[in-house]
Amino acid sequence: MCETLGKEAIIAEGGRAVKGDSLRVCLVMEAPNRYTGAIMSSEEMPKAYDPQAVEDGIYAAWEASGFFNPDNLPGDRSTPYTISLPPPNTTGTLHLGHAMYTVQDILIRFERMRGKAALWLPGTDHAAIATNAKVERLLKEEGLTRHNLGREKFVERVNAFIKQSQGTINRQLRKMGFSLDWSREAYTLDEPRNRAVREMFKRMYDAKLIYRGHRVVNWDPNLRTNVSDDELEHVEKQDPFYWFQYGPFVIGTVRPETKFGDKYVVMHPEDGRYKDYQHGDTFECEWINGPITATVIKDEAVDPEFGSGVMTITPWHTAIDFEIAERHGLDKEQVIDFEGNLLPIAGEFAGMPIEEARPKIVEKLQKKGLVVKVEEEYVHNIAINSRAGGIIEPQVREQWFIDVNKPFAFVQSKHHPIEGLKSGQEISLKEVMRHVVTSGQITFVPERFEKIYFSWIDNLRDWNISRQIWFGHQVPVWYKGEDIVVGETPEGDGWEQDPDVLDTWFSSGIWTFSTLGWPDDTADLKRFHPTDVLETGYDIIFFWVARMILMTTFALGEVPFRTVYLHGLVRDEQGRKMSKSLDNIIDPLDVAEKYGTDAVRLALIIGSTPGQDKNLSEQKIEAYRNFGNKLWNIARFVLGVVEVVEVVEGVEARTLADRWILSRLGEVTTSVTKKLETFQLSSAAEELRDFTWGDFADWYLEIAKIEKDKDDILLFALERILVLWHPFIPFVTEEIWKRFSAGSRAGETRSFLMVHDWPESGASPLLFSSEGGSASGGKEGKGVVREQMQHLQDVIVAIRNLRSENNVEARKKVVVTLVSQEAAKMLDEQKALIHGLARVESLTISSEKVKPGDSASTVVGTTEVYLSLEGLVDMDAERDRLVGELEEARTFEAKTKVKLDNKEFISYAPTKIVESIKETYAQTQERIQKLESQLARLA
RNA sequence: GGGUGUAUAGCUCAGUUGGUUAGAGCGCUACGUUCACAUCGCAGAGGUCCGUGGUUCGAGUCCACGUACACCCACCA
Numbered sequence A: 001m002c003e004t005l006g007k008e009a010i011i012a013e014g015g016r017a018v019k020g021d022s023l024r025v026c027l028v029m030e031a032p033n034r035y036t037g038a039i040m041s042s043e044e045m046p047k048a049y050d051p052q053a054v055e056d057g058i059y060a061a062w063e064a065s066g067f068f069n070p071d072n073l074p075g076d077r078s079t080p081y082t083i084s085l086p087p088p089n090t091t092g093t094l095h096l097g098h099a100m101y102t103v104q105d106i107l108i109r110f111e112r113m114r115g116k117a118a119l120w121l122p123g124t125d126h127a128a129i130a131t132n133a134k135v136e137r138l139l140k141e142e143g144l145t146r147h148n149l150g151r152e153k154f155v156e157r158v159n160a161f162i163k164q165s166q167g168t169i170n171r172q173l174r175k176m177g178f179s180l181d182w183s184r185e186a187y188t189l190d191e192p193r194n195r196a197v198r199e200m201f202k203r204m205y206d207a208k209l210i211y212r213g214h215r216v217v218n219w220d221p222n223l224r225t226n227v228s229d230d231e232l233e234h235v236e237k238q239d240p241f242y243w244f245q246y247g248p249f250v251i252g253t254v255r256p257e258t259k260f261g262d263k264y265v266v267m268h269p270e271d272g273r274y275k276d277y278q279h280g281d282t283f284e285c286e287w288i289n290g291p292i293t294a295t296v297i298k299d300e301a302v303d304p305e306f307g308s309g310v311m312t313i314t315p316w317h318t319a320i321d322f323e324i325a326e327r328h329g330l331d332k333e334q335v336i337d338f339e340g341n342l343l344p345i346a347g348e349f350a351g352m353p354i355e356e357a358r359p360k361i362v363e364k365l366q367k368k369g370l371v372v373k374v375e376e377e378y379v380h381n382i383a384i385n386s387r388a389g390g391i392i393e394p395q396v397r398e399q400w401f402i403d404v405n406k407p408f409a410f411v412q413s414k415h416h417p418i419e420g421l422k423s424g425q426e427i428s429l430k431e432v433m434r435h436v437v438t439s440g441q442i443t444f445v446p447e448r449f450e451k452i453y454f455s456w457i458d459n460l461r462d463w464n465i466s467r468q469i470w471f472g473h474q475v476p477v478w479y480k481g482e483d484i485v486v487g488e489t490p491e492g493d494g495w496e497q498d499p500d501v502l503d504t505w506f507s508s509g510i511w512t513f514s515t516l517g518w519p520d521d522t523a524d525l526k527r528f529h530p531t532d533v534l535e536t537g538y539d540i541i542f543f544w545v546a547r548m549i550l551m552t553t554f555a556l557g558e559v560p561f562r563t564v565y566l567h568g569l570v571r572d573e574q575g576r577k578m579s580k581s582l583d584n585i586i587d588p589l590d591v592a593e594k595y596g597t598d599a600v601r602l603a604l605i606i607g608s609t610p611g612q613d614k615n616l617s618e619q620k621i622e623a624y625r626n627f628g629n630k631l632w633n634i635a636r637f638v639l640g641v642v643e644v645v646e647v648v649e650g651v652e653a654r655t656l657a658d659r660w661i662l663s664r665l666g667e668v669t670t671s672v673t674k675k676l677e678t679f680q681l682s683s684a685a686e687e688l689r690d691f692t693w694g695d696f697a698d699w700y701l702e703i704a705k706i707e708k709d710k711d712d713i714l715l716f717a718l719e720r721i722l723v724l725w726h727p728f729i730p731f732v733t734e735e736i737w738k739r740f741s742a743g744s745r746a747g748e749t750r751s752f753l754m755v756h757d758w759p760e761s762g763a764s765p766l767l768f769s770s771e772g773g774s775a776s777g778g779k780e781g782k783g784v785v786r787e788q789m790q791h792l793q794d795v796i797v798a799i800r801n802l803r804s805e806n807n808v809e810a811r812k813k814v815v816v817t818l819v820s821q822e823a824a825k826m827l828d829e830q831k832a833l834i835h836g837l838a839r840v841e842s843l844t845i846s847s848e849k850v851k852p853g854d855s856a857s858t859v860v861g862t863t864e865v866y867l868s869l870e871g872l873v874d875m876d877a878e879r880d881r882l883v884g885e886l887e888e889a890r891t892f893e894a895k896t897k898v899k900l901d902n903k904e905f906i907s908y909a910p911t912k913i914v915e916s917i918k919e920t921y922a923q924t925q926e927r928i929q930k931l932e933s934q935l936a937r938l939a
Numbered sequence B: 001g002g003g004u005g006u007a008u009a010g011c012u013c014a015g016u017u018g019g020u021u022a023g024a025g026c027g028c029u030a031c032g033u034u035c036a037c038a039u040c041g042c043a044g045a046g047g048u049c050c051g052u053g054g055u056u057c058g059a060g061u062c063c064a065c066g067u068a069c070a071c072c073c074a075c076c077a
Helices: A002-013 A016-029 A051-065 A096-113 A128-141 A151-175 A191-206 A256-261 A319-328 A344-349 A354-367 A429-438 A449-458 A504-508 A523-528 A538-556 A588-595 A597-605 A618-641 A656-677 A681-707 A711-725 A730-743 A778-805 A824-829 A831-837 A875-901 A903-908 A911-938
Strands: A080-084 A117-121 A210-220 A225-227 A232-246 A249-253 A264-267 A282-287 A290-298 A310-312 A371-385 A393-402 A443-445 A477-480 A483-486 A531-537 A561-567 A651-653 A766-769 A814-819 A840-846 A855-860 A863-868
Touching: A051 A151, A051 A597, A051 A730, A080 A096, A080 A523, A096 A117, A096 A531, A096 A561, A096 A588, A096 A597, A096 A656, A117 A523, A128 A151, A128 A504, A151 A588, A191 A210, A191 A483, A191 A504, A191 A538, A210 A319, A210 A371, A225 A393, A232 A256, A232 A354, A249 A256, A249 A310, A256 A344, A256 A354, A344 A354, A354 A371, A429 A449, A429 A538, A443 A449, A449 A538, A504 A538, A531 A538, A538 A561, A588 A597, A588 A618, A597 A618, A597 A681, A597 A730, A618 A681, A618 A711, A618 A730, A651 A656, A651 A711, A656 A681, A656 A711, A656 A778, A681 A711, A681 A831, A711 A730, A778 A814, A778 A824, A778 A831, A778 A855, A778 A863, A824 A831, A824 A840, A831 A840, A855 A875, A855 A911, A875 A903, A875 A911
Parallel strands: A080 A117, A080 A531, A264 A290, A443 A561, A531 A561, A651 A766, A814 A840
Antiparallel strands: A210 A225, A210 A393, A232 A249, A232 A371, A264 A310, A282 A290, A477 A483, A814 A863, A855 A863
16 A cells, blocks of 8 residues: 555656655555564565565655664663764755765674664754754745845744655655664754753853954855854965055055054064154154055064065954954954945945955045055955855954853763863863874874865864854853843843854764764763764864864763764765766765666765775766675576575585585675774675675585585575675665575574674584584685695696686587696596586596597686597697797796795795795696696697 | 875775785676576686886885875964
8 A cells, every 4th residue: 555655646646755755654654564574485476576666665664663772672782882974964865975884884783783772863954054054045035035034034934944854854764774773863053052052152251262252254245244263264266466555565455345443554563675664653644535554563464575575454344454453452343344345434435345345446546646566366265154155244243252262170071081181180171182093092093184184173263153044053142231140041121132044064963972862971872972973974073073073072071972074075986076067966865766876875885995985976876786686596596506595503514615615604794794883884885795606606506506404504605695685785685584584494483684693703504514523624724625626626727717718608518637746636526616617518527637629728727628629629629728828837937936035035034934835836837837738739 | 384195907995013926896798598586607819007216036016206286274464
C-alpha cells in the first residue's frame, strides 16, 4: 500500500519532496512487518541489483528498529562512541559536499558493529546571516523588504522557510542512508539550545570575557549588519588611485569620499624627509569644502616606503586609522551613514551614495588644483560579505565582543579533565585553545591543519559576536536606565532587550554539548561527551572547529572532540567548484536515484584522501554502481548454489584454495579493521573491493564451481564480506543479508546486518582442518599456502596468455605440458583447477626435462609451460615473443646483479632484503636458462 | 606580503615510518566459452613518478632550489 501511494504521489506531483513523504508513510505503515514477513529465497533475487526498489524500505526498517539510538542497541554497550553531525545550514537543500557525511556514517556503523554505544546526533544550523539574507532575497522578489514587514512578521517568514528547508534536508540525509539518531535531533535555534546560549553568554559575561565596546566593525550597508573578520572575502578590484595636495604634503587614496573629515596627517617618526615637522604641529590648508586646520601626527603604523610616506586618516571608517586615533586621542567623525550615503559633513555632497559622489568630489578637487595625479589602473583588494555579497564599509559601532586574550579562572571538568590545566588557573581563551592541540588532546587528520589552526589563533582578535539582523538568538541582555541584566528575562516592567542577535557561530560553538542537555548535568552529557570525531570540511576550520574548542573548553573544562578529520571539497571532474553558473552541479539525490546510494557513497570514499579536494564524475559513480551489482551477483550465486542457506559457525578447509581464501579472509579482516581505526577509509574500501572482486569472485567462485561442496566456506565468506562492506555500502549489504538470514533455518534469523558483530581481527575463520595440524596453519603454513596458490594462479594465467597470444579459440580445449621440479606435486594436486580454469584437455605434469615439439612456451617462476599447437605455431612470432621475454629477464638480471655486487648494499641493507634479492636473482637466472633452452628448441 | 597544498598511465586518483620489476578505476586493443553477473569474463597495451641538485647501500617516498597550477591568510593608505 505504501509503495503504491508513494509512486502515485510521485507521478502526480513529480517532486522529490513528495517521494520523501511517501518514505515517511512507509516508515509508519510498512516497516514493522517488512523484515519478518515472507521468506525470500535466493531464486527470487533479480539478475541485477535495483537500489531504487529497496533503499527507502531498508532505511525505514532501520529507523523503525530503533537501533540508530544507542540506548536501544543490544548487548553490553558500555563504551560510547559519539559524532555530532555538523549541522547543515537551513538555507535550502544539501549539495554533494554534504554527501561527505558518508565518512561519519562509515565510522559510526563500524563502531556500532564493534559493540560500542554509537551515537550520531543530527541537527540543523539556523545560519543567521545566510538564512536572513536568503529570505530577504525571496522577499525582494515579492517587492518587500524586512523593514516594511516588521521584525515579528519577518521572523515568521524565516521560520516557515526553515521548516521547509529542514524537511528537505532530513529527507536527503535519510536517502543517503545515514544512521542518525533522530530521537535526539536538535536545531541551533530551538528552545533547549536557546537556553544553553543564554547560559553560555551569562557565564562568559560573568567571567568578564564578554564585553561591550565601540570598535570599527565590518559593516554591510546592504544587509545593515556587521559581520566577523572570518566572514569577509577579499576580491580584487581595479580603481583609480588619486594623489592629492594636502597642504605641503601629497597624499594618496582610492576613496576620496572618506576624506571630508581628514584633519590629521600622519608620518613615520623616523622618516627623515619630514624631520622638520614635529608631532602636534598644525597648519592651514585648502581642502574639499574650504580651508581646514590640520595636525601632524607621528606614528609607526605608516610605511615610509609607500608613496609619499604621508597619509591622512579616517578613524571612523578604517580600522588601522581608528587604532592610530585611539593611540593619540584624536577625534573620530562619521562620514558615511549606515546605508552607504554621505553625511552632512560632506557639505554639498551630503545624502549621495558613495559611488555617485566619488567622481564629483574628484572633479571639485581638480578645479581647485589639488589633484596631483591619477593612476587609472590601480588594483587593490576590497572586502565583501561572503555570506551575502555586499561591499563592506567599516563603521564604528557599539558591539559585543569575546575577549580572547584576557585571563580567566579555568574550571576543570570532573569527568573528562583537560590534562595540563588546573581549576582556578588564570589562562586566556587563546592559550587554552593552543594548549589542547599542542598537548595532543585534540589531533587533526591530516596533521598539517594544526599549523593552520595555530596561525589562526596567533592572529585572532577579539571576536565580535553581535549582529544587527533580526534572525538568530537575541543578545540575552536587558537594560533599564543604568541597570543591566544578563542571561534571564528580568522581572518587572520597563526592561528593554538588546535588539541585536548573536553570531551564528556562538550557538554552533556549543553544539557538541548543547545537544546533550547542557547546562543540565545530564546522563547523555556525561556519557557521550567529549565526542570522538569531528568530521567536516577544511574550509570551516576557523569558523567552527576553533570556536567549538574555545567555547567547550571554557564551559565544560573538556575538549569537544578528540580527533578532527577534515575532508576535502567535492569538485567536478575537471576540478572546478560546483556552481549554478557553471551548470556542473551534481545533486546527491539525482545520482543516488540513478545509480543507488551505495554507489555514490563509494565513489566519494574510494580514491579520496583527507584534506584533499576530490574531483567527482558521474562515470565514477557508475563504476561503483557496477560493483554493487557484482556483489549482488556474488550473493546470488552463493545463495543459489548452496543446499541450505544458513549462517555457519565454523568451516573446514579441504583444498589449497580453501585454505587460501580463508587465510585471505582473515588478513583482509585484520587489515580493514586497522584501516578503519586509523581513518584510512579509501584504502580499506579498495582492499575490500580487490578482495571481493578479484580473489573471491574471479578466483574462488570459479574454483568452487569445479571443486564443489563448499557450502560452508561460501556462506562463511559471503557473510564476512557483507559484514566488512556494510559500513561503506549499507543498503546492498543489508538487502543481501535480509535474504541470507531469511533463508536460514527457522528461528535462526538474525537481526539487521547493521547490528551484526564485527569480526575479531587476527582470529582465523579456519576452525577445522582436514589436513590435521594446527587449525590456522600457523604463520609459516599460511605463507606456503599463499605462495602455492600464487604459483598456481600464475601458471593458469600463463596458459590463458599463451592461448590468447596464439589466437586459440576460446572454446577450444588445449594440450598442455608443465615441467617443474619444485611445484610438480602441487600442480598435480591442483590438476582439476588447471583443466577447468585454463580450459585444458590434456595435461601432462612432469618433473623431468621434456621438450614437447610444435608448441608455444613460457616460464612461470620454476615452472615451464608448453602449449601444444599441432602445426599451428607461428614459429617467427613465437621466437619473437620468447626473445622479448628473455631480454626482459636479462635486463632485470643485470640490475639485480649490480645490487648484489655492491658490497655496501650487502653490508648495510637488512639481511631480509638482501636474502630476498639473492633469491630473486637465482630465480631469474633459472628463468633465463629455461627461456634459452625453449628458444633453442625453435631454432 | 606571508602560508599551505598539488604535480605518478590518455582521464580521475591511491601509494602510512625509504627496500625485490610503481598500483587501481575509467578509457583503449583483441577475444568471448559450462546458466551469479555484458552493470560481465579473459588476455593485453600504456608510466624519465614536474625539473635540477643533495642525503642514503638504496629515493615516487627524505632535504634544498626551481617551474606550473590551486587554495588560505593579511588594515599597505
